[in-house]
Amino acid sequence: MRWVDGHCDVLSKMWSAKSPLSFYRRDSNLDVTWPLMEQAEVGLQVFALFVPPEVPGGATWQAALAQVDHFYESVVGDGSRMVPIRSQRELAALERTGKVGGLLSLEGAEALQGDLVHLRLLYRLGLRQVGLTWNGANEAADGIEEERGGGLTRFGRRLAAEMQRLSMILDVSHLSVRGFWEVIEWTGLPVIASHSNCRSLCSHVRNLDDRQIRALIQREGRMGITFVPKFVTDDPDRATVEGVLRHVEHVCSLGGEEILTFGSDFDGTDRKIPGLEHTGHLDRLWEALIKRYPETLVKRWTTNNWLHFYSKHLPSGGGFPPRQTDDSGI
Numbered sequence: 001m002r003w004v005d006g007h008c009d010v011l012s013k014m015w016s017a018k019s020p021l022s023f024y025r026r027d028s029n030l031d032v033t034w035p036l037m038e039q040a041e042v043g044l045q046v047f048a049l050f051v052p053p054e055v056p057g058g059a060t061w062q063a064a065l066a067q068v069d070h071f072y073e074s075v076v077g078d079g080s081r082m083v084p085i086r087s088q089r090e091l092a093a094l095e096r097t098g099k100v101g102g103l104l105s106l107e108g109a110e111a112l113q114g115d116l117v118h119l120r121l122l123y124r125l126g127l128r129q130v131g132l133t134w135n136g137a138n139e140a141a142d143g144i145e146e147e148r149g150g151g152l153t154r155f156g157r158r159l160a161a162e163m164q165r166l167s168m169i170l171d172v173s174h175l176s177v178r179g180f181w182e183v184i185e186w187t188g189l190p191v192i193a194s195h196s197n198c199r200s201l202c203s204h205v206r207n208l209d210d211r212q213i214r215a216l217i218q219r220e221g222r223m224g225i226t227f228v229p230k231f232v233t234d235d236p237d238r239a240t241v242e243g244v245l246r247h248v249e250h251v252c253s254l255g256g257e258e259i260l261t262f263g264s265d266f267d268g269t270d271r272k273i274p275g276l277e278h279t280g281h282l283d284r285l286w287e288a289l290i291k292r293y294p295e296t297l298v299k300r301w302t303t304n305n306w307l308h309f310y311s312k313h314l315p316s317g318g319g320f321p322p323r324q325t326d327d328s329g330i
């Protein structure tokens with residue numbers, strides 16, 4: 001295994017496509033496919049369930065379920081090549097079996113429709129990670145582009161508490177700044193930014209400032225450097241692989257070698273960095289990294305940091321934790 005990718009939107013793309021897209025063939029409409037994953041030796045891919053904002057509130061749950069169905073029917077299939085990763089045990093088995101893992105995450109709590117029943121059902125379907133928002137506000141919190149800049153709602157706090165009970169992982173990419181700090185201060189959840197870059201190098205609001213990055217370091221979270229041109233540089237037309245490396249260097253300069261990972265956002269954006277346009281191109285990023293850094297470090301960033309995180313924070317056996325009597329949460 002050469003890569004773990006912390007974020008892609010291929011399920012959402014397959015779900016919204018007018019004609020069926022094929023994950024197991026080279027399909028030029030998809031950035032993430034099995035042949036490309038094989039080419040780049042991706043051993044674990046995080047698959048986001050993303051329901052776009054144009055979907056009316058009443059239809060979000062159905063849309064998320066349809067994407068879960070794509071995950072099992074079109075990606076996992078008969079399990080001969082890809083398997084769902086829901087526990088430490090399943091993650092540990094990857095090395096032995098040589099199969100590729102797929103981990104389900106939710107990008108935005110819209111699909112939950114303000115009901116924890118939906119979280120629990122998605123958990124039983126394999127969901128282990130939740131990003132509270134996309135760019136706007138929802139029942140749980142404000143996203144980073146919501147101008148009022150609010151934090152977690154009452155439902156957002158209850159959601160975080162239930163995620164804690166279930167041993168889930170919280171993703172702060174897209175979350176408002178206030179929401180970020182509330183998650184850090186109010187919850188004991190494992191926290192990641194699955195696809196976010198450094199604000200001090202590129203001023204887009206989606207990026208994290210140095211204080212936030214230091215908080216993730218202190219929390220022993222993870223930060224997935226992402227390839228979306230407008231998050232790499234203030235002049236997106238000039239985004240390059242070299243520009244991605246500047247973010248790597250910056251996280252390291254803050255002491256973040258241990259939290260540094262990658263989250264491509266492939267299939268989540270139409271604009272790409274030339275030469276880093278699909279999963280097969282991860283090879284090129286590997287070559288660029290290995291020219292500059294020792295192999296042990298490169299391996300940490302491309303695989304081991306994610307693997308160590310998930311092997312620590314996924315539930316051990318994949319079972320469903322019993323309801324606790326103390327439900328006070330946060």
Ligand SMILES: [Zn+2]
Binds near residue numbers: 107173195
């Ligand atoms: Zn995203």
